[in-house]
Amino acid sequence: MSDNEQQDEKPFAVEKAKTGRAKCKKCKAVIEKDTIRIAKLVNSPFSEGKMKAWHHVDCLFDVFAKQRATTKRIDDPEDDIDGWNELSNDDKKIITDKLNEFENNTPYKNLKRQSTQSQAGPSSKKKKPSNDTEKTVDTSDISLNKNENKSSNNPDDSFRSFRRLCVDIANASAYTEKTACIKKMFQFGSSEDGFEGDILLWCKLLLPMATKRVYHLQSKQLIKLFSRIFGQHEDDMLEDYENGDIAETIMNFLEKNTAIQYAKKSILTLQEVDNFLNELTQLTTEDTQTAKFKSIIKRCTPNDLKMIIRFIKNDLRIKCGPKHVLEAIHEDAYRTYQHSNNLEEVVKKFTNKSEIRVSSTSASTSVSGKGKVALMTPVLPMLAEACKSVEMAIKKCPNGMLSEIKYDGERVQVHKNGNKFSYFSRSLKSVMPHKVTDFEKFIPKAFPNGDDLILDSEIIMTDRTTGQLLPFGSLGGKKTKDNPNINVCIFIFDCIYYNGVVLLNKTMKERRKILEKQMTIIPNRVMLSEVQEIHDPQDLSQMIAKVLRLGLEGLVLKPTHSIYEPGKRHWLKVKKDYLFDGAMADTVDLVVLGAWYGTGRKGGMKSIFLMGCYDEDNDIWLTVTKVHSGHDDDTLAKLQDQLKDMIKISKDPYLLPKWIKANNRMVPDFIAKDPKTQPVWEITGAEFTNQGCHTADSISIRFPRVTKIRDDKNWSTATTLKELKVLFSKSSDSIDFSLLAQSSDKKKKKTTLDHFLNINNDNSVDTDEQCENKNNENEIIDVENLIMNKKTSNNNSKAAFHAVIDNDSTGNTSNWIEDRKPINALPENAKPRSEKCDTKVKRKGILSKFCIILDDDIPINRRKVLKQKLTTLGAEVEKKNNSPSSNVTHIIHGINEITISELRIYELPLAKHVTESWIDAIETTSMLQNEKRYAVTLVGEYCSCSCTKK
Template sequence: MSDEEQQEDQKPFAVEVAKNGRAACKKCKEKCNTGAVRIAKLMFNPFGGAGKMKAWHHVDCLFEAFLKQRQTTKRIESPDDIDGWDTISKEDQKHILQKIDETDEAFIKKHGGSTVKKSPKKQPNTSPSSSKASNTTRNMVEKSEEKIKDEPDKSEKPTEPNKDDLFKEFRRLVADITNVSSYLEKTECVKDMFTKGTNGKQFKGTIGLWCRLLLPGFVKRVYNLKNKQLVKLFSRIFGADQDEMVEDLEKGDIGETIQTFYEGSAKVKPAKKSDLTIREVDEFLERLTLLTKEDDQIDHFKSILPKCTSNDLKAIIRLIKGDLRMGAGAKHILDGVHPDAYEAYQASRNLDAVMEKCLKNDGKTRSKNVKADITLMTPVLPMLAEACKSVEYAFKKCPAGMYSEVKYDGERVQVHKKGSDFKYFTRNLKPVLPHKINHFEEYIPKAFPHGKDLILDSEILLINTNTGEPLPFGTLGVHKKSEFKDACVCLFVFDCIYYNGESLIHKTIKERKKILSENMTEITNHIVFSEMEEIHDPKDLAKMIAKVLQMGLEGLVLKGLNTTYEPGKRHWLKIKKDYLFGGAMADSADLIVLGAWYGTGKKGGMMSIFLMGCYDPHTKKFRTVTKVHTGHDDQTLAKLQDELNMVKISQDASKVPSWLKCTKTMIPDLVAKDPKKQPVWEITGSVAILTTYFLLSKKLL
């Protein structure tokens, strides 16, 4: 059977029991709950393809929509129109049959006792329930036939979207946010849109959907599309020269590069008018996350291009890159939605859950008194620490005293335990590599014998099992274990923010420490308490600082005794030798400028990130050490563009000169023409940053 025949034979409606509760009703915008019956109208597919798109509705919502449509538009007349009819229960069938009868009666009344008879394409089902419904609707039609003549069935056209649903209005809001500079102005732009809408009276869109696109970097979507891969895809789509696109990309904005070549393409022309809806773009992006093959990605992009203006495509590319370039983050957007939304987001890091808390069932009206709290098995934005440069400043911030905890040179890990299930998250809320934490599932139940559910804030590092001393930064790597035979990964626990069904973030650190100490048993070399002292005297803090620096540890974290756990806030303090005495104790190294990368944004087209390294006499090559992102003001940076003698290699591994030993991740856009004539800069940083340098260069310089 051909695609055309399959579409012709396809029933105009479908019904099923919702499986996952993610799809939203096209009418009321609320989700179709798991286990509930939902019903779909088959619509024109804006992305192309052989099949039609299913527009899912709650049953009552679809029949309400029927009452507002034209007489000639197709509606459900009998179960013969519904695919999947036999898969739902008798009770649900009865409810739908009742809605058919009620709608037909209402339709006849609304149109002066008249309706339109549709000619069936095939013989109806002869099941009792089907016959009953068919007879009911047929009788109503026959009564009205005397008053009107039969009219031909017309194919349904998509309903005109509300202006607040259009992607061009989304782009307009992004431009408005970009064009103002202050936090209050940006937040006011968002608040005005979500209150007044585009008509200046009332917002009629879906706030949660808008926020998903306004915060692309905060939505868990992975596209695996780097700038070079996007250039490769679109050079094929546009029939453009890939090298020319790469050269244009040096200006710093992949969105503008693709927009420019879209406008100049002889193969594909931009749409003259933007008809895209926000939902279409959201669904396009969701589908894109499932595609990994280049040809599939190209076909997917081609499916949306006929509806894209060049500005639409630039915005979509920026959404894929997770940066709309509008100078606004989660706080700007969420404060414009609800005064408690950002705090709730800090605690749960779940945008959809925050929208459900902050908005009532209509998806537009704000709820009152939204309480921010954490959820088990959902990563919590960790509480952070600001730099503390002196003992005096520490006691100014914590006058009632503090806990002074050793800051180890390891990796921060958030542990979630729910029964026998475990999850581990990094400081950036990404899953921790399995080889680092898998063995903890054996020890955590022993360390917390009565802890059914818990969330721990902790740090992991490799320790010497003979001495109990921590090993250097970087030894946690999967390939490093073989180098340290008498070592294992240890969990240093310093906080508990959830225990047996109770969130502890609103309790003080003193209360949380007590709960932790009463319920945790140390497992030597595997699960231990972080070393800590309660400090009330500046002299005691000074002694502890001297102690950790002498031991070669990273520093201290200071926590006021009466402080609560505030996700994402920098209300703790950290002391490192880099911060003390105006940075005089920081580590430094003299390194050569070996290469550079082009910047982005206002630094697009300029060398703004530099590759630093040193000479290795053993290999007679120059070796990379680190990247430098900061340290130059705009005036100095402008001078460097002329002073540094560089050769462009565009991160091409085949063009790396023989004198440079460089890993794949460190290949720059430009390399020094002659490294012996390059300037030497003094690079200042922490021990962690420069560890690689000292390991390589004890005898090199």
């Protein structure tokens, strides 16, 4: 073995025992098969090389406790143990827990420090490199300042200590455990003698997203750079990256490479890494970026480089945010950070570190002791949670609300300090200049007396000639640049700082009044958001219906007495896909045409899917949307096997088959071999859009999610291009606004409903008012039924009770869901639907004039579900027998094809034969569907009736 090979070897190794024959070198007992065993590399008596002396994990740490302080032990598992990265997380945790226990309970570390100090004299002859000393590395490319040289021997400044903390944080599952790990480090340090590092630097590196560094490097650019550095083929690295972790890919190829040397033990300091990252942000060309990476790789271990790449990607993969880190410093630190968003200032305030400098370039004002609001430093925006009903809004805003138009643009926080302007996005990043052009000219005109401002707003494209607001995604688009009548308009909806006065603790109503008083509207340039103060549920229902009819995104509801709380979700957002469990959302049945690899924990899996529809006129498949939400982990795992017949094309547009038309941006990693064999999924979204990214007449779906796997459908019964165009054109018209009206009436009619249900079991004689209320009984029950039965159909719940009121002159049906059935509250004269009633039932609903038979080719359990749906839709369901009624209009089948002989048993030449998907389509759209699309196919001889496809 060469000297270099000996130096490359790690002093320990780990694996699971393969045969169960090897014995532990300490206890001499057999190490059982599949048990974790750990080896210490010792000199081989048979050759000049090393051999592995295997131990039980506990036995090796017993050896460590008895050995001399200067003898090598495990300092960092990633650097010291060969095979560490091949272990599972659970196995790694066994060893790290044992290592932590050893460090906490053994005086070994202090003895080692004392021994090292005793050898520090210049005349000492015992100070020699150990057997595991790494090879000499050229450090001339990295310049260290005085502070770096001074702190290089401090374990609390070592990058290895930082990485070890990140491992502990990642392994901690609970929020409190993560905070406890950080708190322990900040209190006791790496050596447990007290923390001596730069706490601000630790916080900055633990929160890379808070530093807002921009590196101009995406994942594929990193692969391109490192393939050159390592002398590896770029395609090989891209293939490895399909597993979803760019940092792991680069680490793996660093270990494989022979073109560049790297350190075998981590010697980097946090200061070096921080300086490297700062300098990297200044580089924009490939040559300078490549040279910079080469300079630091010589001082990196593979795990060091992996962590540096994760800094560049702003994700350390430790599931740790500002709340975890700052609450480790002080319980109030995170709340202060929410107001100021100034990490440096917060750390200084709660650690009293005089050496931590705070920028003095921005004016700031304290906010009731909670922190400071600083001009030119973004404030965490106040957020909104989804509002699912009018009732929820009234409950959350008991004192009234400001109902504000939810503009379909981009959120922008405007800072004005005299003549200086800054614009921040929802994620607190600087907004691209072309999106906020000309605002510096118009905002001073809109606020003539406003010298210093922080405004919350939305920017959106408008057409000056029509006043029309353009849809989301049009900002910066080419079609807007070519049209002189289109420009960016800013809609101001809140003011949190005005001329030195912080308005965070002012109520929403007060802040609105300040805006109305101080702001001058500049048409189509600087506008005030449209609001309406609401206290009554009926007014809110009317407002929601109004904005949805206008095609707007929805509403934001703000309690009139609420203050501005940065980062809190105390506002409410109303969108049609939130209401009534999605009953008002846009829904379409699409075919899976392709798939992309996921990232992170979904790396290497097909987890993003290309959905499309069929163009019958041109015999081609078109793309409609990408979808990556709606499947749980178990379903996603099953789909990997179900979608095995897809062909890997790795986003190469030249490998697309002729049967599909897709834009280059929508070319997936995998494409279906045959789209007609692929599954059909129900896709639900906020709304249909027309943004030009997809080829189905540019129609797509915004915020798509999978809501159902349609095993009852195939490609021929999925939504076609023609049907998609109809759905798109009638999207706003198809909304069932009656749900809103009924919802707002519920509160007013509650007393009537309670009386009808006899909840209080009051047997007294009805008053005139009560008698009048009884006239509305059926209308109230219909309201409840429409909402509850819609929920039943979506959840495939079973209806537990159907009742008919005997003395009800109209004979209306009451349908109750199992978990919503009023216990002991039905009228005494209510009878189950299965019993005969003297009063003839008068049905209401889309299918009230239809009489339907369910064929035997539908499974029994499915027939029960369909019967419930048909009853809810108002249809009369007749049992299949030898003498069917001549009133039968439709016969529902569970299969797509039937024979003539099967058809003749009914002797109903005018009845139409359709598949069960016809019922599903009616229920989903609340509209009667054309039977031709759902008609069964006749096989064998043909008949002369009007029920078939010819």
